[in-house]
Amino acid sequence: MKREALLDAAETVLFEQGTRALTLTAVAEQAGVSKGGLLYHFPTKEALVRAMVARTIDEFDDLVASYIDSYGDGTPDAYTRAYVDATFELLTGDARTHRRWSAITAAAADPEQAAPLNEAMRRWHGRDPAEDTDPCTAMTVRLAVEGLWEVMSHDPGLFDEEQLAALRRRLLGLLDG
Known part of the structure; x- marks a missing residue:
């Protein structure tokens, strides 16, 4: 999965469920990838937010x-x-x-x-x-x-x-x- 699609999934979680729901697990589920697949691109939640x-x-x-x-x-x-x-x-x-x-x-x-x-x-x-x-x-x-x-x-x-x-x-x- 491409990095941009993962960022899109994170934004969807953030927008629809709020900041407390923004977890790596929630983003991986939204994107339809394994958590490991997400971690390959974004090793931490902080890295994910920085990229967004x-x-x-x-x-x-x-x-x-x-x-x-x-x-x-x-x-x-x-x-x-x-x-x-x-x-x-x-x-x-x-x-x-x-x-x-x-x-x-x-x-x-x-x-x-x-x-x-x-x-x-x-x-x-x-x-x-x-x-x-x-x-x-x-x-x-x-x-x-x-x-x-x-x-x-x-x-x-x-x-x-x-x-x-x-x-x-x-x-x-x-x-x-």
């Missing part, structure tokens, strides 16, 4: 980069716009997306597991102010999107599609002055 967190961070970074590339050169506040667009794509995505981000939320509870997420947050939010037209507004917009993500991680159905679209427009509009 790393994959999620990498995918978000790639999504932000793809939005920046799609804007072309000279787009004001390109990074913050891409951050908003990527986050809203995740917020309006399928259940698999929510499972993936549940891994990040679960990892944040353990200081050792939170280190990669903390580093990513420093990178995502500790940007050079000179890159933004109005650094304070750009920071406010990125933090607002983080807050929205946090709220929706607890209640994914809180806002409907129309409300989310309005929030996205408003946040991007703040960057326009």
Whole structure:
């Protein structure tokens, strides 16, 4: 079984049953493999969680980069716009997306597991102010999107599609002055 499928199985266990249920045995059962097969790829639960967190961070970074590339050169506040667009794509995505981000939320509870997420947050939010037209507004917009993500991680159905679209427009509009 491939490593990615094992990570998918772990995310399913985490999303459907919660952090206490995330055991190597539960993941192996979800994936339909022996525990030994799982241990070949992930010798500990910590290694499994680290891999879920790393994959999620990498995918978000790639999504932000793809939005920046799609804007072309000279787009004001390109990074913050891409951050908003990527986050809203995740917020309006399928259940698999929510499972993936549940891994990040679960990892944040353990200081050792939170280190990669903390580093990513420093990178995502500790940007050079000179890159933004109005650094304070750009920071406010990125933090607002983080807050929205946090709220929706607890209640994914809180806002409907129309409300989310309005929030996205408003946040991007703040960057326009």
